[in-house]
Amino acid sequence: MNRKKLLSGVLAVCIAAATALTSAACAKKNNKDSGGDTAEVKKLFVDLHTLMPSASENATPDQPHPVNASRYIAAAYKSLTGTEIVWASDYAKPTDNINNISAWFNQQINIKNCPAIGFTFGTKMQADGLYADLGEYLERPNPYVAGNTRWKDIFEDWVWDDPAVTDANGKIVSVPIVLHPGSATAIYYNKDMFAENGMTVPTTWNEFIKTIDDGKKVPGIKYPYVPYTGDTGISLSSWAFRYSLSPGFAAHMADRTDYDKNGIVSTNELIRAVLEGAFNPNVCQEAKALYRLAYNYYKTVLPGGWESITDTTYLNAWDEGKVAMKNQGLWYYTNEKSDVIRKFDFDLFAPPVAQSDSSAYASDLPRKKLSEGYRSQVLISFNVMLPAVSGNEKLLEKAIDFLMYLSAPEAVTAMVQENGAGLPAVKGAEYPSVYDDSAWLDREFTEIGISEWPLGFIEGNTANINAAFSDWVFGEKTEAEFFTIVNREQVNGARTMVNNMKINTAGWNI
Amino acid sequence: MKDGKKRKIQIKYIIAAALVSVFSLFYLFDFLWAKTYKVEVVSVSDENPVASNGERVEIAVRVTHFGKPANGHVIFALPSDGRMLAFTTLTDENGVATLTYIPYTANAFLPVHDVEIRIRDQSNSIFWEINAYTDLELKMRAR
CATH class of the missing domain: 3.40.190.10 (Periplasmic binding protein-like II)
Known part of the structure; x- marks a missing residue:
């Protein structure tokens, strides 16, 4: 081996070791500072998806819409409670699709650095058993909303029926913050x-x-x-x-x-x-x-x-x-x-x-305006992640407390108006007025929330269905072959859901 | 070092120096050229707007070149807080472009503070992106 190759090899090993040590150290630090059962929670590791602060606070021609609302909310929360919010965006949390998000969470769980609050497109990872049941906490008063006696009451009434909020066992596993602005697009x-x-x-x-x-x-x-x-x-x-x-x-x-x-x-x-x-x-x-x-x-x-x-x-x-x-x-x-x-x-x-x-x-589905009671579907909601809070009651309580703070109407208004991509899921919060320019919210939307069409339930099964569908369109599979595959993958995905989530199937004709 | 190799290095330095000189001249030209354009705020619907997302501030700007209206120039506006309904717009035959500013909402997390909007003419450069610009300060007030 020549000297250059040897040197570059040693350098690569050193860099890899340093990276691994840094990641492990950071992970340890976040978890340690998140507190044990007896320690106060000094830091809370949080993933708010696209609502997390942008790298720069200032508007630039390349980034005319910096995200600052959550930065200010976190600063106010720290002043009030002493708990610092650590953002998942500092750990390269992806924001694109569920496959990448799922891979990121699995990686973070492996290095014991899972955020206590996470965004996973609502319930997309429910079969992995990652979500805390939020039902009992939503029955508590939210101390950050004046006069509130039950946290659940501050949200729009229909959000609890949304499959992005309630899992296959009927448990509420995510807190909705942003709704689609009428239709999704x-x-x-x-x-x-x-x-x-x-x-x-x-x-x-x-x-x-x-x-x-x-x-x-x-x-x-x-x-x-x-x-x-x-x-x-x-x-x-x-x-x-x-x-x-x-x-x-x-x-x-x-x-x-x-x-x-x-x-x-x-x-x-x-x-x-x-x-x-x-x-x-x-x-x-x-x-x-x-x-x-x-x-x-x-x-x-x-x-x-x-x-x-x-x-x-x-x-x-x-x-x-x-x-x-x-x-x-x-x-x-x-x-x-x-x-x-x-x-x-x-x-x-x-x-x-x-x-x-x-x-x-x-x-035929009814068409309604928002003013006539159109039920917008949930766009952004947050889970409390069991791998982070399991066995740590104080950390779980802190995560709930921050979600309560975050869901107060004034906080939701700040995030939603800055984000400009949806409506508040909380009553009394204000929507982004940019929609007024096109009178968008005065239009009629088709009610599509009665039922979703099932695919594979599990990402792997859904991927197999999509691959077979693509093959059918390209003429590489027949219609009959596709029908067989879609049924097989749906049934397999449904069985996995039943097994992983211990769903009670008593009375089912299966 | 052999003479041939020395000469090659010399030629490289000369080419590099020539390129730097040319680019510097281009830069200087655009810098001076930008000075020949004037971007000015003609009118503001409310210089003391309420810090609320529901408000709108209409801003008219005029671009002139040696005193003559600059037609069809791209105007880019960037506020320090809040947002523009459209970041870019075009000047008309009078050199005038109208922009709409949507304020931030002041609340417990974000107290009332003034906003500076930098308004650039993005069409006045030839070689480098050196824009003529003006700044507008809006004195925001609580709702």
């Missing part, structure tokens, strides 16, 4: 193009498909519709499937899946229905029709090769007036308003939902 459309070509804003999926088909016939329109940029591949986990295609079909099955007839199909009921064979596409007409609709969406509605078209291509085409509609988040509104290249006027509408005009196996 919006369709931005070229208002001038619509007016010139007599196109009207669609309210159902069928009308939406017709608008796309009409757009394909108009010279100059290169992309009648551009999907949400977060949906990067052919998948049933896409926002299109979750928020537009499946809700009407899931609602159509509610007479068979809403076992307790309370108007909402819980995760527990979905698991039962899957195990009883209700979602098997070989016998379930709703499943068959829905998967075929999804197949057609990817096969014929989206432009050929759409998944390899870059965001820049779409953005340029949009600016050139060659895109009729595009799906984006409400958080993008300020960026769209800042687009000085675009020469046309734009507006937005809520993504349409497939209903009875798309299929005899989909139900």
Whole structure:
């Protein structure tokens, strides 16, 4: 071995050892300072997802929206209680998808540095047994809300039915802070193009498909519709499937899946229905029709090769007036308003939902304004993580205390208005007024919260379903093969949930 | 060291020095060129707005070049707190652009404090990004 190689090898080993020691030391420090049973909790390790403070406090051209609300809240909490908040963002907590978030948590648990408060997309890691049951704590008064006698009462009433908050055993395992602003995303459309070509804003999926088909016939329109940029591949986990295609079909099955007839199909009921064979596409007409609709969406509605078209291509085409509609988040509104290249006027509408005009196996769903009682789904909620607090009552109590502080209306207003991507989950908190500019909150949204459509329950099973679906769309699997796989993976995922979560299956026909 | 090798090193230094000189000249040019543009605030709907997210402050700015309106320039506004409805907008034929500022909400965590908005003309540079700009201070008040 030559000397250079030897030196670089020794250097690499030293760096790796130093990194490992630093991580271990930090982990030990966070846990140690979090306190034992008898020690006061001096530090609380917290993951607030996108609500965590940004690296810089100051606005810069590259980061015009620094996140400071949680920084100020944490400072105020430290002044009040003496407990310092340590942020998971300092430990490279990812904020993109559940796979990366799940991997990060597993890594942190292994090095005994799991945050006491975590964001895991609500209940996505429920089968891993990571969440504390928050039910009894929500019955306590929140001392940070004047006159409050029961913490649970400060939240919007419907959030407890949300599958992101309540697990498959009916336990409340996350505290909701931010709701979707009506629909999860919006369709931005070229208002001038619509007016010139007599196109009207669609309210159902069928009308939406017709608008796309009409757009394909108009010279100059290169992309009648551009999907949400977060949906990067052919998948049933896409926002299109979750928020537009499946809700009407899931609602159509509610007479068979809403076992307790309370108007909402819980995760527990979905698991039962899957195990009883209700979602098997070989016998379930709703499943068959829905998967075929999804197949057609990817096969014929989206432009050929759409998944390899870059965001820049779409953005340029949009600016050139060659895109009729595009799906984006409400958080993008300020960026769209800042687009000085675009020469046309734009507006937005809520993504349409497939209903009875798309299929005899989909139900019509009510459309409501927020002022009429529309129930926005939970967007950001936080768990108390058992690997961090187990066996440490003081740390558990501190985590609950900070969540109480964080959920006080004034704190929620500060975070939600700064974030600008959703509505407060707490009564009396104020929403981001940027929505007023487009009168977004005065619009009607389709109620999709009756039931979710189940996929694999467990990420691995869901991944297998998505892979099989993609193969079907690409012609590498037949419809029959896909139907067999989706049923197998759903049943396997449901069984894992039952086993891991010790779900009581008494009375189930399985 | 052989003469050939020395000469190669000399040539590298000369090229590097030439490049630095050229870039410096470009920088100096843009620095001076930016001075020929003037960005000024023409009107503010409320110079003493309430520190509340529900408020709006309309700000009109004018860009002139040797006293003449600069049409089609990209104006970028960055507030020290709160947000702009749109960060960038274009000047019209009178060199005027209108911006909308949305204040932060003052509360127990964030007391009332003044806001400075830096307003830049992003179109006046040729080689380097050296923007003409002006600063606007808003004296915020409690609601």
